[in-house]
Amino acid sequence: MKTPSQAVARHRTAMARSSLSRPVDFALTDNILAPGRTFFDYGCGRGDDLRALSALGYSVSGWDPGHRPAAAKDVADVVNLGYVVNVIEDPVERLETIRTAWCLTQTVLVVSGRLVWEARNLVGRRLADGIITQSGTFQKFYEQDELASWIERALGTKPVAAAPGIFYVFRNDADQQQFLANRVHTYRPRLRIDPHVTYEQHQELLAPLLNFLTMHGRQPRPGELTVEHECKIKAEFHSLGRAMNLIYKVTDDAHWEKVRIQCQSELTVYCALSRFGNRPRFSQLGAGLQRDIRTHFQTYKNVTTQGDRLLASCGNAMMVLMAARHAGVGKQTPSALYVHRNALAELPPLLQVYEGCARVLCGSTPSANMVKLSVVKPQVSFLTYPNFERNAHPTLASAITVNLRHLTVDWRDYSQSANPPLLHRKEEFVSDEDPRRRLYHTLTRAEINAGLYEHPEHIGTLKGWQQMLRSAGKVVRGHRLYNWP
Known part of the structure; x- marks a missing residue:
């Protein structure tokens, strides 16, 4: 990043924060910035994120042309380019900046920029492909798909949408695919455990094994449990097999059949969504994901074939309508199916792919607690109703709408409205559980x-x-x- 020109006061864009910035907060929540990984903030501004992360025990460093020009540009596992590409008025320099940040990245580059809806009430004058604000700063506002395409052209690697205006660029294919697989909604039926003295005596010891069986629907391979847990279980039961036999003895076979079906559904949804971008080869998947696929589908081709059929069905308006009308959860209206986020994993796989297609474009929307699946046009909306649990009739605060035909992401704010939309019959939106x-x-x-x-x-x-x-x-x-x- 070059020294700011006199005409554009880039240093004024550095905000003073009392909490983590959105990109860094997402990186922590999504386990991108995992314990033990190093972090470099390229364009760190006043260094508020660095101080907060350092207090959490992370190894951090940062550079900024206005506030830390003498600092070194360090290689790190996670590099954050937070709201930098929107403040550089020179397109060539903008390109150089993201490529430099990418060269410093060993695991994941986090790139964020401001979106067009943030410019609606901003006053300024045009300059190049952005505007000069009243404070003398430059701002380039992107469409969500525009920012994704620009990152891909700049780096030759397709980014993953983390949230509106925030993207992850992975160095390793296996890391990216595991991240995408983890984003698939998961649901597990309630587990009833029969009374048994031996199990009750060792319940805490067996918990990691039970959790693994519940999430993967298969036996763990060596190294998939922590060494400590595996050694303790073997010391008590002599083998993992004997420990699993005890778990199966106190649980119902029908429960594990439901878990198996659910695991198959989730893998199929993941493979359907992996069509966005270049679907990875089986060898590019992580070892755990490979084992899940082999256990539940025998071959990669079997699950990708089913995933492709699901994805194709999402383009068929009648198939979407029929799936919505026969969904066991959510509130039906003539034009849509509304579902609370706690019931998304209980939707039919086709509708999970439909909703997943929208998240491929816009990323996660943590504040949204309701999803509207349109059955009259290819469109998904993520709706925010604050205090849904406490307020008997919550009102709509905001909506992020993804149009799957036009690949657009739009935002509407209802928080200042004197007469916002309001919910009734809340029980229809949520899970039966x-x-x-x-x-x-x-x-x-x-x-x-x-x-x-x-x-x-x-x-x-x-x-x-x-x-x-x-x-x-x-x-x-x-x-x-x-x-x-």
Whole structure:
């Protein structure tokens, strides 16, 4: 990165933060910045991320042309190029910068930039492919797909969307594929364990083995459990096989059959989504993922063939509609299926791929707790309803909408709206296993009995719902309906 010119005050873009920046926060949450990995911040600004990570015990360093120009540019496992490519007005220098950061990267490069929706209320004048703000800084705003394509052209490697405006670029194919496999929604049926003295005596010792069997649906190979756990289990039971026999003795065979089916479904969804970009060869997968595939499908071709069929079905509007209408979870409307995030793993595999296609484009949206799967056009929306659990009728704060036909990602803010959309019948959105589902259902029955749902066209927004409550002389406190005092 060259020394900032007099015309563009790049140093003013460095924000003072009291918490981690979004890209670094995502890298921690996604286990990209795992314990033991080194971290270098290319364009670290005032160094707030460096101080926070250092306090967490990470080995960190950083360089910035305005605030740390004399610092060394260190090679590191994880390199962060956080909101740098959007503040460089020279496209050639912008390209040089990301390539330099890539050369320093040993494992994962984290690249972030500002998206077009952030410019809606920004005042400035045009300069090259961006604008000069009133404070004299330059900002280049990207479409999500535009930023992904630019990164791929610059580095010759397809990035993975971590979140809107944030991408990971992996050095190693196996690391990338394991990350993508881990992003597939997982669901496991509840496990009932029969009373057994020996098992109860060794329950804590057997927990890592039980967790592995539950997640992979197969026996662990040497090295897949920690050496410490494996040695302790063998010391007590003489072999992993005997320990597993005890687990199978106190559990139901039908449970493990359900786990096997679920593992197959998740691997199929992963392989369907691996079509985005260049699907890896089997040899490019990590050893654990290879073993999962061999156990549940015998060959890589078997699972990729099923994955391709699923992906093709997502392009068939009638198949999507039929899958949505026969889904065992979620709320049906004429135009969409709405599902709470705790029930996404219970969707049919086709709909999981449909939702996964949208996440391939936009990445994760942690604040979103509801997903809207359109059945009238290829579109998925990630909706944020703050305080969903506590508020009987939460209102919509924001929506990120991914159009799969046009490959666009858009954001709408409802947080300042005086009359935002509002939810009813919360029990219909969540999993059957949600512990609060009965509470939601009880409130819905009370509201139906009070006649509050007789005109659904009037109650879909906050003001309409409040007016209906006033007209009926009712008030909702917590998740109970009362007569107005």
